[in-house]
Amino acid sequence: MTKPVGMEVAVAAAEAVALCNIDVAACYPITPNTHIAEHLADIIADGRIDAEYITVESEHSALSAVMGASGTGARTFTATSSQGLMYMHEILPITPAMRLPVVMGLGNRAVSGPINIWNDHSDIMLQRDSGWMSIFADNGQEAVDMFIQAFKIAEHPDVLMPINVNMDGFQLTHVVEPIVFPTQAQVNKFLPPYKPFASLHPDHPVSMGTLGLPEIYTEAVKARDVVLVNAKKVILEVWKEWEKMFGRKYEPVASYKTAGAEILLLTMGSMGETAEMAVDALRKKGVKVGLLKLKLWRPFPYDEIRKAVRGAKTLVVTDRAVSYGGPGGPVCSEIRAALYDQPNRPEIVNYIIGLGGRDVRVEDFMKMVEGAPKAKKSGDDYQIYGVRE
Amino acid sequence: MKKWPETWKEYNTGGIIFDVGNARSFKTGPWRSLRPVWDNSKCIKCGVCYLFCPEGCVQEGPDGFFAADLDYCKGCGICAHECWPSAISMIEEGHES
Numbered sequence: 001m002t003k004p005v006g007m008e009v010a011v012a013a014a015e016a017v018a019l020c021n022i023d024v025a026a027c028y029p030i031t032p033n034t035h036i037a038e039h040l041a042d043i044i045a046d047g048r049i050d051a052e053y054i055t056v057e058s059e060h061s062a063l064s065a066v067m068g069a070s071g072t073g074a075r076t077f078t079a080t081s082s083q084g085l086m087y088m089h090e091i092l093p094i095t096p097a098m099r100l101p102v103v104m105g106l107g108n109r110a111v112s113g114p115i116n117i118w119n120d121h122s123d124i125m126l127q128r129d130s131g132w133m134s135i136f137a138d139n140g141q142e143a144v145d146m147f148i149q150a151f152k153i154a155e156h157p158d159v160l161m162p163i164n165v166n167m168d169g170f171q172l173t174h175v176v177e178p179i180v181f182p183t184q185a186q187v188n189k190f191l192p193p194y195k196p197f198a199s200l201h202p203d204h205p206v207s208m209g210t211l212g213l214p215e216i217y218t219e220a221v222k223a224r225d226v227v228l229v230n231a232k233k234v235i236l237e238v239w240k241e242w243e244k245m246f247g248r249k250y251e252p253v254a255s256y257k258t259a260g261a262e263i264l265l266l267t268m269g270s271m272g273e274t275a276e277m278a279v280d281a282l283r284k285k286g287v288k289v290g291l292l293k294l295k296l297w298r299p300f301p302y303d304e305i306r307k308a309v310r311g312a313k314t315l316v317v318t319d320r321a322v323s324y325g326g327p328g329g330p331v332c333s334e335i336r337a338a339l340y341d342q343p344n345r346p347e348i349v350n351y352i353i354g355l356g357g358r359d360v361r362v363e364d365f366m367k368m369v370e371g372a373p374k375a376k377k378s379g380d381d382y383q384i385y386g387v388r389e
Numbered sequence: 390m391k392k393w394p395e396t397w398k399e400y401n402t403g404g405i406i407f408d409v410g411n412a413r414s415f416k417t418g419p420w421r422s423l424r425p426v427w428d429n430s431k432c433i434k435c436g437v438c439y440l441f442c443p444e445g446c447v448q449e450g451p452d453g454f455f456a457a458d459l460d461y462c463k464g465c466g467i468c469a470h471e472c473w474p475s476a477i478s479m480i481e482e483g484h485e486s
Binding site: 097098099100160197198205206207208209210212213215216218219220222223226 | 393394396397398399400402403404405406407409
């Protein structure tokens with residue numbers, strides 16, 4: 001299948017997961033990931049793939065079920081959003097601790113309250129430190145590609161860590177886009193079967209998820225952190241292999257018209273495509289602006305960020321979540337930390353925008369770029385863009 | 390056998406334990422500060438101590454009297470509390486009964 005097909009992105013995500021020959025899926029449908037869960041259930045019920053779909057009563061159970069399945073050596077998938085991810089919270093850090101390569105689809109959505117089903121990044125940001133790898137898709141094609149890449153990254157013998165693929169709720173999950181699917185033969189070639197480090201089997205019993213006394217807990221944490229940091233190498237390898245095979249390039253920090261840019265915009269997720277249009281419009285007006293799109297969130301790409309901002313005078317970072325009572329947006333606080341010790345670092349302006357599904361238009365990006373000097377002068381660490389005063 | 394890895398590099402992937410059942414080599418009784426002592430002249434062999442022991446470490450001997458396996462007894466005192474003929478007393482560790 002080399003011709004693009006028009007498909008809703010959430011449905012396409014389920015199709016991509018099906019191409020990966022999964023063995024077990026357990027998803028509790030929650031807006032806006034519902035269509036992933038529904039369509040994957042359809043695919044499995046129709047017998048299109050040889051897999052088990054476990055209908056669970058909650059997200060807490062969904063992740064527990066796929067972790068148990070993953071422990072037996074099965075290739076597993078789950079999907080969720082917002083409150084569902086919050087409900088998984090107790091289990092989330094245990095998946096990387098047990099080194100289980102579970103793949104999760106996240107239709108990013110604001111967290112309550114007030115109750116809101118629309119898109120921002122506050123769900124994943126609240127779970128940021130749980131030890132999962134985290135990547136962000138710009139559009140439907142990237143989402144499909146990233147799901148297939150995700151299994152390969154997670155199951156690499158040097159990684160064996162869970163990963164979540166982030167898609168902006170509605171703005172990405174519910175739009176129909178032209179998508180090119182790889183063939184089953186191509187996916188089979190790209191993605192070898194999962195070889196677990198150890199698996200639960202009565203013939204050679206092992207214990208998983210055991211107690212760690214103070215004598216070992218620190219060493220367990222260090223071991224996990226090192227694996228996550230080193231996972232970047234594997235991610236880059238997998239992305240390079242993908243580029244060679246399918247011609248579509250993936251980088252931790254993708255750039256758009258950054259040559260000679262004095263001002264850089266930085267986005268994460270589907271806002272990147274809108275920001276590209278703003279960059280085009282501003283470039284026509286003679287503003288030397290470029291765009292950086294952060295696709296790899298965990299492990300955080302320190303080197304790539306430092307390299308990407310070199311030469312810029314101003315860096316405008318957009319965030320779609322608030323770290324309440326803290327440094328503003330989580331993305332910006334990490335960028336600031338990455339650049340703090342760097343010589344000639346750009347001035348950083350942080351805007352928090354697009355919360356709870358509020359539209360972010362081309363004009364908004366233009367206003368943010370043009371208003372950056374004033375925002376910097378105000379001395380505030382961050383601005384909540386477009387809030388009614 | 391080493392009780393646990395020396396360094397983080399020796400930490401098993403995912404903390405997986407391959408020598409299943411290794412809990413047998415870890416005695417959990419040393420946490421105890423009190424230990425139960427039976428006065429068999431008062432004991433009526435009812436087995437209430439055996440039934441109530443949350444650790445499952447009270448065992449019946451061939452003579453029908455009971456005693457705690459001190460490798461695992463935590464000294465919680467439930468046996469002494471439940472023993473209605475008052476045959477069990479809790480003695481501080483390090484003191485003779």
